[in-house]
Amino acid sequence: MTRKRLKTLEDRVSYRIARSKQNVFVREDFEDLGGYDQIGRALRLLAKSETLIKIGYGLYAKAKKSTLSSKTVPVKPLPSLAKEAIERLGLKTSSSKLERDYNAGRTTQVPTGRLIAVRGRISRRIGYNGAYVSYERAAAR
Numbered sequence: 001m002t003r004k005r006l007k008t009l010e011d012r013v014s015y016r017i018a019r020s021k022q023n024v025f026v027r028e029d030f031e032d033l034g035g036y037d038q039i040g041r042a043l044r045l046l047a048k049s050e051t052l053i054k055i056g057y058g059l060y061a062k063a064k065k066s067t068l069s070s071k072t073v074p075v076k077p078l079p080s081l082a083k084e085a086i087e088r089l090g091l092k093t094s095s096s097k098l099e100r101d102y103n104a105g106r107t108t109q110v111p112t113g114r115l116i117a118v119r120g121r122i123s124r125r126i127g128y129n130g131a132y133v134s135y136e137r138a139a140a141r
Contacts, residue, residue: 009034010042014051017062023076024084025052025060056126059085074128079113082126082133092119094138 012033017025030039043060046052050072052060061074061081074081083093095103098111114131117138126133 009038010045013039013042014046017046017051022084022088023062023074024055024081024088025062026058026088053128055081055128056085056124059088059124059126061085061128077113078127078131078133079116082114082116085126086116086118086122089122089124091122092138093117094119096136 013030016030016033022029025043027036027039027043030042033039034042043052047054047060050063050065053063053072053074055061055074055078061076063072064075065071066073076084086093094117096111096115096117098107098109098115099113101107102109102111114133116133116135118135119138122135
């Protein structure tokens, strides 16, 4: 049984992304494969080849071709990717005030999901293609 050897760093990073159940990646996920700059170059090349989409500073998401527009889009919607990214950065998320009001029946306005309640401080812009999420301070429990 001959196994194809993964020669380049880009191949090894791509292989790890394909086998991973995660949808959001940071450079630290690939620290054991190479140096900081090398990993950054490999991630940029994968983003250019439309395997990944850059959703923030040092944040990348798995990508696929859209069946409707044949453009590259993330595999999951932006709000769920943003929540996963925030949790990967070590912060806790919870439902926003708008989501709580809607679920409690106090309003009929359906929340978009682009407002995320975060416990702690965050200043990163997470999004792609002009659509970004916003943050609100979550109630401490």
